[in-house]
Amino acid sequence: MSTTTPIALITGGSRGLGRSMALKLAEHGNDVVLTYRSNKAEAEAVVEAITKQGRRAAALQLDVGKASTFAAFADQLRSVLKNHWQRDRFDYLVNNAGIGVHANFAETTEAQFDELVNIHLKGAFFLTQTLLPLIADGGRIVNISSGLARFALPGYAAYAAMKGAIEVLTRYLAKELGPRRIAVNTLAPGAIETDFGGGVVRDNADVNAFVASQTALGRVGLPDDVGGAIAMLLSKDSGWINAQRIEASGGMFI
Numbered sequence: 001m002s003t004t005t006p007i008a009l010i011t012g013g014s015r016g017l018g019r020s021m022a023l024k025l026a027e028h029g030n031d032v033v034l035t036y037r038s039n040k041a042e043a044e045a046v047v048e049a050i051t052k053q054g055r056r057a058a059a060l061q062l063d064v065g066k067a068s069t070f071a072a073f074a075d076q077l078r079s080v081l082k083n084h085w086q087r088d089r090f091d092y093l094v095n096n097a098g099i100g101v102h103a104n105f106a107e108t109t110e111a112q113f114d115e116l117v118n119i120h121l122k123g124a125f126f127l128t129q130t131l132l133p134l135i136a137d138g139g140r141i142v143n144i145s146s147g148l149a150r151f152a153l154p155g156y157a158a159y160a161a162m163k164g165a166i167e168v169l170t171r172y173l174a175k176e177l178g179p180r181r182i183a184v185n186t187l188a189p190g191a192i193e194t195d196f197g198g199g200v201v202r203d204n205a206d207v208n209a210f211v212a213s214q215t216a217l218g219r220v221g222l223p224d225d226v227g228g229a230i231a232m233l234l235s236k237d238s239g240w241i242n243a244q245r246i247e248a249s250g251g252m253f254i
Helices: 016-027 040-052 067-085 110-134 157-180 196-203 205-213 223-233
Strands: 007-010 031-036 057-061 090-095 135-144 183-189 245-248
Touching: 007 016, 007 067, 016 031, 016 040, 016 090, 016 223, 031 040, 031 067, 040 057, 057 067, 067 110, 090 110, 110 135, 110 157, 135 157, 135 223, 157 183, 183 223, 196 205, 223 245
Parallel strands: 007 031, 007 090, 031 057, 090 135, 135 183, 183 245
Antiparallel strands: none
């Protein structure tokens, strides 16, 4: 990894958990490139907040569900690294971007399934592959999974299946990228108060209370709980953690 200020690339970094990750990493001394799918103003607001912390940041448009655009995105990223940082590599990749689909197994459509595959599995697989030449040796990758890959709640069969696949992919990446000293881990959030899935955990009092009652620490997770976990995983003291699934759920369903 470079001896200069580390640069982290966070997909889906303009809102929700990704926004918290970006701000927490900046707080811990990292520069940030974040991607957004459609809301440029939202992304630029995060860049401005990072800049106010004294760190450098940039926002790039990317739809992780469209693998055909990844080569062009990599070219754009090369230009940003060169122009903003006079660098040709970045240090940390966080595959965070995603959507939620709530549908019982019997009612899940092929279109819903395909969208989840394209965003959560194919997207993370081929974006990481495309960006490998730009990741510094000794860098790190964190793939975002979900507590739903460990425990089962009706309505999330397809979504959780994608996250289970991501957890397997993490171990393979750790093995194959080991010669480059790139550590690869999974972070699996529990239920968090964001707008994810229509904001059900945040906005539905009954759901919020149920989750809190099933969590050892007695509350629902907040975005900064996950942002802080990412900052911990990408800190200089965590480099020996590799090929692990780390759950940030407050002890949900234990």
